[in-house]
Amino acid sequence: MLEIHDLVLGYGAAAAVRGISLHIEQGEVVTLIGANGAGKSTTLKGIVGLVKPTKGAVVFEGTDVVGKNTDWLARNGLNLVPEGRRVFPGLTVAENLDVASVASSMRGAELKAAIADIYNIFPRLGERKDSLSWTLSGGEQQMLAMGRAIIAKPRLLLLDEPSLGLSPKLATEVVRLISRYSRENGLSVLLVEQNARLALGSSDRGYVLETGRIVAEGVAGELMDNPDVRKAYLGS
Numbered sequence: 001m002l003e004i005h006d007l008v009l010g011y012g013a014a015a016a017v018r019g020i021s022l023h024i025e026q027g028e029v030v031t032l033i034g035a036n037g038a039g040k041s042t043t044l045k046g047i048v049g050l051v052k053p054t055k056g057a058v059v060f061e062g063t064d065v066v067g068k069n070t071d072w073l074a075r076n077g078l079n080l081v082p083e084g085r086r087v088f089p090g091l092t093v094a095e096n097l098d099v100a101s102v103a104s105s106m107r108g109a110e111l112k113a114a115i116a117d118i119y120n121i122f123p124r125l126g127e128r129k130d131s132l133s134w135t136l137s138g139g140e141q142q143m144l145a146m147g148r149a150i151i152a153k154p155r156l157l158l159l160d161e162p163s164l165g166l167s168p169k170l171a172t173e174v175v176r177l178i179s180r181y182s183r184e185n186g187l188s189v190l191l192v193e194q195n196a197r198l199a200l201g202s203s204d205r206g207y208v209l210e211t212g213r214i215v216a217e218g219v220a221g222e223l224m225d226n227p228d229v230r231k232a233y234l235g236s
């Protein structure tokens with residue numbers, strides 16, 4: 001459902017992403033692993049048009065989407081949750097979800113059901129729906145950011161370090177929730193995670209990015225058994 005061919009992009013003279021190709025099938029959770037500065041976030045930004053590729057193709061459900069802007073992609077089923085939680089701190093949890101839903105065509109009963117769905121997936125958000133978002137814990141804010149992204153029912157979700165700043169326990173919970181939601185709803189996910197062990201443990205496949213190039217790929221279990229990957233990213 002997503003294919004990237006020989007994508008090159010960056011910021012100025014030096015390319016941060018130097019010709020990568022990858023694919024994601026419908027309902028798959030795919031992890032992108034790499035050290036700081038490897039080009040993971042840049043890859044995600046390239047997919048949603050926040051950084052303009054200088055070369056290559058991004059094909060989403062059969063359409064080349066290079067040149068489409070982020071809003072167009074969000075309205076058409078492809079959503080990014082960027083690094084760092086993006087919620088409106090001065091609005092309540094419920095208001096944050098309302099605002100996010102405005103961008104979709106949902107109204108009335110359909111919208112109510114969609115919001116109830118979010119509270120089902122993240123019960124903690126339901127409990128705190130009338131709280132101002134800045135009073136939420138880091139994990140709760142991350143859940144709200146994801147809730148905002150999935151309320152419009154995207155078909156592909158790009159998640160940039162959803163566990164950043166969370167305790168190991170919450171990080172595990174957030175990544176497992178994503179994987180379960182994907183299984184139950186057929187949502188495809190491209191997940192960027194520093195914690196490779198956690199991410200691969202909840203993914204179908206993975207790619208390893210080193211200085212803008214893919215150096216290894218495979219099903220999650222195989223990557224976890226790969227000695228180079230173990231040494232560099234799994235600490236063993």
Ligand SMILES: Nc1ncnc2c1ncn2[C@@H]1O[C@H](COP(=O)(O)OP(=O)(O)OP(=O)(O)O)[C@@H](O)[C@H]1O
Nearest residue numbers: 011016034035036037038039040041042043083194
């Ligand atoms: N806005 C920018 N302007 C110039 N260079 C940038 C910009 N953003 C990122 N870079 C550079 O591009 C390279 C890739 O950065 P990127 O953010 O994609 O890394 P990353 O894999 O997401 O790292 P991290 O794990 O630290 O988030 C790095 O060398 C970084 O310094």
Ligand SMILES: [Mg+2]
Nearest residue numbers: 040041042083
């Ligand atoms: Mg990053």
